[in-house]
Amino acid sequence: MQLKFKAMVLSCIDPRFQPLVFNFLKKKKLIGKYSAFTIAGSSVGVTHKKFKRWHQTFFDNLAVSISLHNIEKLIIINHRDCGAAKIVSINKEFDEQNETKIHLNSFFKLQKIINRKFPKLKTDYYLLSLNKKIKKFNISLNAG
Numbered sequence: 358m359q360l361k362f363k364a365m366v367l368s369c370i371d372p373r374f375q376p377l378v379f380n381f382l383k384k385k386k387l388i389g390k391y392s393a394f395t396i397a398g399s400s401v402g403v404t405h406k407k408f409k410r411w412h413q414t415f416f417d418n419l420a421v422s423i424s425l426h427n428i429e430k431l432i433i434i435n436h437r438d439c440g441a442a443k444i445v446s447i448n449k450e451f452d453e454q455n456e457t458k459i460h461l462n463s464f465f466k467l468q469k470i471i472n473r474k475f476p477k478l479k480t481d482y483y484l485l486s487l488n489k490k491i492k493k494f495n496i497s498l499n500a501g
């Protein structure tokens with residue numbers, strides 16, 4: 358029998374957000390149905406040049422999960438006040454606006470790579486806050 362699961366979840370290592378991520382996925386009825394890749398910065402970690410050595414490992418794991426678990430979606434969960442976003446911030450002041458830009462840039466960068474490497478894979482992008490607010494982003498890229 359071939360295994361069939363729903364998604365891979367890409368999220369950050371930050372201890373404060375583990376229960377939030379879990380509860381979010383529980384609400385979505387995804388417990389037991391997703392593979393997990395947890396790395397500092399989530400999509401920032403797998404796309405920013407400062408973390409270049411991490412990128413291939415993520416995409417290799419994603420490829421394995423697609424073939425092994427038959428997932429059809431990658432769920433990306435980034436979060437505010439992220440240490441990895443702070444590391445890559447070129448602005449001295451790390452404010453909410455700067456941070457949003459860093460997360461959004463990584464979303465677009467990741468989607469570009471997904472379009473090229475895994476064109477059939479669906480994606481959902483989220484940004485969590487410690488106050489449990491969850492913002493969903495629609496990242497669509499036109500061809501070309």
Ligand SMILES: [Zn+2]
Binds near residue numbers: 370397398436442
């Ligand atoms: Zn983080």
